[in-house]
Amino acid sequence: MTTGDAAKFLAGSPERRRLLTSLSADPATPADLAETLDVSRRSVQRHLKDLVDRGWATKTDGRYESTTTGELVVEEHATYLDALDRIDAFGPFFRHLPDSDHTPELRWLRDATLRTATEQHPQAPVEFYVERVRAFDGDRVRMIAPVLSRLFHRAHADLAFDGVHTDLVLSASTIAAARDLNPTEFDVVTSVDVLTVYEYPDEVGFGLTLGDDRLLMAAYDGDGPLRACIESTDPDCYQWAERLFERYVEQSTTIDSPFSVPFPRRK
Known part of the structure; x- marks a missing residue:
């Protein structure tokens, strides 16, 4: 047999x-x-x-x-x-990830929460991301982003007002576009003491945000929109995501700002 x-x-x-x-x-x-x-x-x-x-x-x-x-x-x-x-349920997430190296194992997603964009609610994963980021605890956030989106700025600014430090990895092309669009604003943003920006040499094809005990991972389509987002507290998934983040940081260069500005904290 x-x-x-x-x-x-x-x-x-x-x-x-x-x-x-x-x-x-x-x-x-x-x-x-x-x-x-x-x-x-x-x-x-x-x-x-x-x-x-x-x-x-x-x-x-x-x-x-x-x-x-x-x-x-x-x-x-x-x-x-x-x-x-599980493959079927998380299909909208998997199909927009770059490759298997950027794909968490199925067993880690047993209790994960998924939000996907639909024709009736195209902003569902964005709203989910913002909601979950605002619920983060701790004093540090680590993040890899394929784009700079103002939809996320308010949620991360709220963390900054609470004194949360963000380590942010962006592609060289995304950083160049931000500099070209508004050089002064870019210098000011990268100078605040609650943000460290890393320049990754190649394109970034996914999003990842790590809090103290949970992660958010975002899948984008080729045109840029966020198509799906998951939240997981699985320890093995979290450790995998940490290693993925560190791999990107190791291949990146820290952006040095011409000056340093203390970010205002909430009292």
């Missing part, structure tokens, strides 16, 4: 999956299984014979139970189906 054959066998009938799952919980007779699963007795008998032939179940005194192999099949198949469901 090949792996492909086993997968086809399970995929070929929902009744087989339900039967094997039931046997992994409790041994049962064919009559019990037919009643519990609302499946004909004939179908149950046929499927049980197949499960026994594959070594996934055994029969003792008229009762069937799953083998260790059968239990492993149930567990791994459930994991596989769960992964497919």
